[in-house]
Amino acid sequence: MSQTAGARQLQRLKTRRALLDAALALLEEQSLGSLGLREVARAAGVAPTAFYRHFRDIEDLGIALVDEALENLHATVRSTLATSGDAEQRMSTAVELMAALVRAYPAHIRFIVRERHGGVRRVREAVTGQLDAFAREVAENLALDPLGAGWSRDDLLMLAKLYVDHMVMTASAFLAAALEDNEWDAVSRTALRQLRLIHAGRVHWTPAGPAAGA
Amino acid sequence: MSQTAGARQLQRLKTRRALLDAALALLEEQSLGSLGLREVARAAGVAPTAFYRHFRDIEDLGIALVDEALENLHATVRSTLATSGDAEQRMSTAVELMAALVRAYPAHIRFIVRERHGGVRRVREAVTGQLDAFAREVAENLALDPLGAGWSRDDLLMLAKLYVDHMVMTASAFLAAALEDNEWDAVSRTALRQLRLIHAGRVHWTPAGPAAGA
DNA sequence: GAAGATAGGTGACAGTTGTTCACTGACTAC
DNA sequence: GTAGTCAGTGAACAACTGTCACCTATCTTC
Numbered sequence: 001m002s003q004t005a006g007a008r009q010l011q012r013l014k015t016r017r018a019l020l021d022a023a024l025a026l027l028e029e030q031s032l033g034s035l036g037l038r039e040v041a042r043a044a045g046v047a048p049t050a051f052y053r054h055f056r057d058i059e060d061l062g063i064a065l066v067d068e069a070l071e072n073l074h075a076t077v078r079s080t081l082a083t084s085g086d087a088e089q090r091m092s093t094a095v096e097l098m099a100a101l102v103r104a105y106p107a108h109i110r111f112i113v114r115e116r117h118g119g120v121r122r123v124r125e126a127v128t129g130q131l132d133a134f135a136r137e138v139a140e141n142l143a144l145d146p147l148g149a150g151w152s153r154d155d156l157l158m159l160a161k162l163y164v165d166h167m168v169m170t171a172s173a174f175l176a177a178a179l180e181d182n183e184w185d186a187v188s189r190t191a192l193r194q195l196r197l198i199h200a201g202r203v204h205w206t207p208a209g210p211a212a213g214a
Numbered sequence: 215m216s217q218t219a220g221a222r223q224l225q226r227l228k229t230r231r232a233l234l235d236a237a238l239a240l241l242e243e244q245s246l247g248s249l250g251l252r253e254v255a256r257a258a259g260v261a262p263t264a265f266y267r268h269f270r271d272i273e274d275l276g277i278a279l280v281d282e283a284l285e286n287l288h289a290t291v292r293s294t295l296a297t298s299g300d301a302e303q304r305m306s307t308a309v310e311l312m313a314a315l316v317r318a319y320p321a322h323i324r325f326i327v328r329e330r331h332g333g334v335r336r337v338r339e340a341v342t343g344q345l346d347a348f349a350r351e352v353a354e355n356l357a358l359d360p361l362g363a364g365w366s367r368d369d370l371l372m373l374a375k376l377y378v379d380h381m382v383m384t385a386s387a388f389l390a391a392a393l394e395d396n397e398w399d400a401v402s403r404t405a406l407r408q409l410r411l412i413h414a415g416r417v418h419w420t421p422a423g424p425a426a427g428a
Numbered sequence: 429g430a431a432g433a434t435a436g437g438t439g440a441c442a443g444t445t446g447t448t449c450a451c452t453g454a455c456t457a458c
Numbered sequence: 459g460t461a462g463t464c465a466g467t468g469a470a471c472a473a474c475t476g477t478c479a480c481c482t483a484t485c486t487t488c
Contacts, residue, residue, distance in 0.1 A: 008455055012465065031333030034247035037446065048446080050466050057446085117328045117386060119245030128390075158404045159411065165383050166376075172331060176342075190372045197373065201415025222485050226435065251476060261437045262476080271476085430488095437482075445474070456463075 016054045018044040024107040032062045033119040062123040069108035070130045076101045077134050081141045091195040102174040113172045135160040230268045232258040238321040246276045247333040276337040283322035284344045290315045295355045305409040316388040327386045349374040
């Protein structure tokens with residue numbers, strides 16, 4: 001059946017991977033919209049027509065990359081949420097997990113950050129849709145926390161969005177930092193302090209309304 | 215001299231504007247990297263070669279757009295910083311000013327949000343450079359506030375970056391919201407509550423370090 | 429009002445793009 | 459062992475791209 005290895009399927013997957021990897025490499029210095037089908041095929045070492053055996057067009061390939069990239073990201077989000085310990089520990093492991101993810105899959109992360117606001121509609125919607133789903137997942141998790149007691153569903157979601165946005169911006173900052181420099185640590189520290197500040201706001205938040213000061 | 219009107223210079227500026235506007239319109243549905251010189255010229259109603267009289271290439275046009283767009287953004291930032299009143303008032307006018315800016319120049323804002331992480335290096339660097347400058351400007355302003363007393367320069371900058379990122383994300387959210395819908399109000403309210411939360415964190419921040427709880 | 433400057437237009441070029449079609453040859457299933 | 463499936467190839471196409479040298483018509487300057 002289709003489950004067993006099969007030298008045919010194996011070669012097929014290999015070519016598909018070559019196309020995806022070639023695209024990721026090219027996307028380091030351009031955006032999906034300006035990526036050419038022939039360009040990708042050439043970089044992957046296959047004929048242009050072979051591209052069609054795997055993807056309808058570049059947009060289709062883009063969506064495959066979104067799925068791939070956000071699978072990794074989702075794993076990191078879940079690991080972050082599953083972390084136990086006090087707030088300080090959880091925040092620092094969150095930053096560390098993000099740093100590890102960027103180190104492991106820089107091209108994927110760059111792709112997500114870029115195409116989140118990119119020029120290809122369907123891909124952009126795929127990314128934002130997934131990030132929204134992450135926000136909802138985070139919100140559900142926040143609801144379980146004692147700190148979330150008394151918060152409205154809406155407030156939990158707005159906090160979750162803040163966390164998700166911060167996560168993406170941190171990823172972007174890691175990408176911008178030179179890989180070997182101490183810039184990397186600076187990004188870590190800044191991200192961590194921002195998380196602490198948001199956390200402090202969360203602790204002292206008055207869910208009711210604006211005019212309920214200390 | 216070159217200062218007086220001059221029918222020649224006038225026509226020149228008119229064409230230049232036509233090119234910029236045509237580009238902005240086309241950029242609504244694609245990114246700068248995939249924009250063609252001929253495409254822009256065609257949309258502007260001029261011959262392809264006329265493009266060269268105004269810009270070296272598309273990248274050059276992009277940088278002109280960055281200057282233009284960030285001039286507007288800068289004005290909004292300054293207005294926000296110059297707002298007087300208590301924190302609550304300042305935050306809500308900040309959101310209102312941002313909403314007004316997006317309504318007035320949606321194409322410019324979309325361009326900035328998109329190309330901030332876009333595929334054209336020099337343009338991306340121009341945007342991030344300017345946004346960093348905004349962050350420094352905000353940080354200087356935060357230092358003047360009584361709330362900022364005792365904060366290190368680094369901490370002020372990390373807070374300022376949080377504000378600037380939040381501003382850009384809010385602008386993006388406004389763009390995504392249907393213009394006439396109540397979605398627009400939802401974005402306003404979410405952004406405002408996020409600002410309140412950050413503000414609460416700022417009030418209860420302990421600049422010294424992590425383990426200095428209440 | 430003549431001479432010069434210059435914004436914009438013409439036509440052409442070599443190169444690239446996406447897509448099509450008919451094809452080859454290795455693998456699979458019977 | 460043979461017939462069929464199918465991933466990948468090669469050549470060809472019309473359309474498009476950025477760039478070029480050259481031309482035109484209008485404004486500006488003296």
